[in-house]
Amino acid sequence: MxxxxxxxxxxxxxxxxxxxxxxxxxxxxxxxxxxxxxxxxxxxxxxxxxxxxxxxxxxxxxxxxxxxxxxxxxxxxxxxxxxxxxxxxxxxxxxxxxxxxxxNANAVAELVFGLAVYAIRNFYNGTSGTELLGKKLGIHAYGNVGRNVARIAKGFGMDVYAFDPFLSAEAIEKEGVKAVKTVEELYTTCQYVSLHIPATAETKNSINYDLLSKLPKKALLLNTARKEVINEVEIVKFMEERTDFKYVTDIKPGNHDELVAKFADRYFSTPKKMGAxxxxxxxxxxxxxxxxxxxxxxxxxxxxxxxx
Ligand code: 3PG
Missing domain, CATH: 3.40.50.720 (NAD(P)-binding Rossmann-like Domain)
Incomplete structure (x- = not known):
């Protein structure tokens, strides 16, 4: 049959x-x-x-x-x-x-830059924003999407870093991307961080207050991965303290309404996952x-x- x-x-x-x-x-x-x-x-x-x-x-x-x-x-x-x-x-x-x-990796990677430009131009509110050129981008997990993000970031003239616990520094650096040894180093080094980690027992809630606290001033977190990897309670605490920090996501978080109410000028989520x-x-x-x-x-x- x-x-x-x-x-x-x-x-x-x-x-x-x-x-x-x-x-x-x-x-x-x-x-x-x-x-x-x-x-x-x-x-x-x-x-x-x-x-x-x-x-x-x-x-x-x-x-x-x-x-x-x-x-x-x-x-x-x-x-x-x-x-x-x-x-x-x-x-x-x-x-x-x-x-x-x-x-579908290229589609997700292109959206990262759509979200990044939107965020750093102050959500197109008419005020002066900033540019990607010359800024440090941290790619958190260097898989298929991360690689496409690196390729596009180079076109924007960004300084590209990556952390991936499953890849050697050589494998990352041969593609013209700077490999960092620890996840903390990625967050300390890069003003912009783009998440490309899967949602697993190890990664769930791993983007927490301690890690975010390492980010330099005027940092931006881009999430086109999974909402579960963000510690929702702790990111609110962090955003309350760090009024220079912006968070944009393609996966509407469980606490979306709270984030909109508290940080309308620094937070954005697409209505439905658009990456792919x-x-x-x-x-x-x-x-x-x-x-x-x-x-x-x-x-x-x-x-x-x-x-x-
Ligand atoms: C994926 O894991 O491939 C992406 O998150 C896309 O998911 P979607 O097919 O639900 O849009």
């Missing part, structure tokens, strides 16, 4: 991306099922019940979803971060979970996900499996 592949996206892909995914799926002789902008978890549970594969974005795949997916063999997160997938549940139901690393919301990123990540699914069923390829 032909395989059924579900696209389950609360935040839909661009139409071009869906068309590209459909081409890959139908060329393989499979059937595409589309669930977009769903409002109730039950819709996802119903949709997953009779499919063999699923392509998702930040959609939550928890124990209930895996229990409902009786035929499900593979779920591919079209994107980088897979903290929305319960990997233990995937493993215990015999489902292969994958991501598509790098496919480009036609190009949707197409790259979506088609990569579709190809990975076909390659998994046809050839047993598990290259991008994350629940090893």
């Amino acid at each position: 032909s395989k059924r592949v579900l696209i389950a996206t609360d935040k839909p892909f661009a139409a071009e991306a869906v068309k590209g995914i459909r081409n890959v799926i139908e060329k393989a002789g499979y059937e595409l099922v589309l669930l977009e902008k769903y409002t109730e978890k039950q819709q996802l549970l119903d949709a997953v019940a009779d499919v063999d594969a699923a392509i998702i974005r930040s959609d939550i795949f928890d124990k209930d979803v895996f229990a409902a997916g009786k035929q499900l063999k593979i779920v591919v997160r079209a994107g980088a971060g897979y903290d929305n997938i319960d990997l233990d549940a995937a493993t215990s139901h015999g489902v292969c979970a994958m991501n598509t690393p790098g496919q 919301q480009t036609s190009e990123a949707n197409t790259n990540a979506g088609i990569a996900a579709a190809n990975q699914i076909v390659d998994f069923f046809e050839n047993g390829n598990e290259r991008f499996k994350v629940n090893k």
Whole structure:
């Protein structure tokens, strides 16, 4: 029987991306099922019940979803971060979970600079702001997005630093970026810091008062990673004390209303995560996900499996 592949996206892909995914799926002789902008978890549970594969974005795949997916063999997160997938549940139901690393990285990196210019030009309020040229940018985690951020930052004439506990200094410096040895050094050195860490047990709440206190005067924190990595209580305390500090984010924090009320002139969040919301990123990540699914069923390829 032909395989059924579900696209389950609360935040839909661009139409071009869906068309590209459909081409890959139908060329393989499979059937595409589309669930977009769903409002109730039950819709996802119903949709997953009779499919063999699923392509998702930040959609939550928890124990209930895996229990409902009786035929499900593979779920591919079209994107980088897979903290929305319960990997233990995937493993215990015999489902292969994958991501598509790098496919939407440029889109996220470009947004970093959209947010940075907006913030340092005082949110376009008409007053004199500052420029990126010659400023020190700290890239917190030098993965696919971090590398793209470095490439663009060089075009702006920034002095680029990075910290990544999983990479050697040589690996970072060969790309013309200054490697620092500790995370504290990154925050002490750089006026602008851009977060590219995943949300893991180690990183959650790790951007805390102590770390932020290291930042030089007129610092800016850019978050296009995950809201969970910020200690929400402590960043408020820090912003109350450091009236020179600005915080812009692409992931609306749990305490968004409090931040707006207290720091309207120094804080901004996009209404909905926009980093990967480009036609190009949707197409790259979506088609990569579709190809990975076909390659998994046809050839047993598990290259991008994350629940090893
Ligand atoms: C990712 O992890 O790939 C990005 O955060 C994009 O997430 P999204 O597909 O939910 O926009």
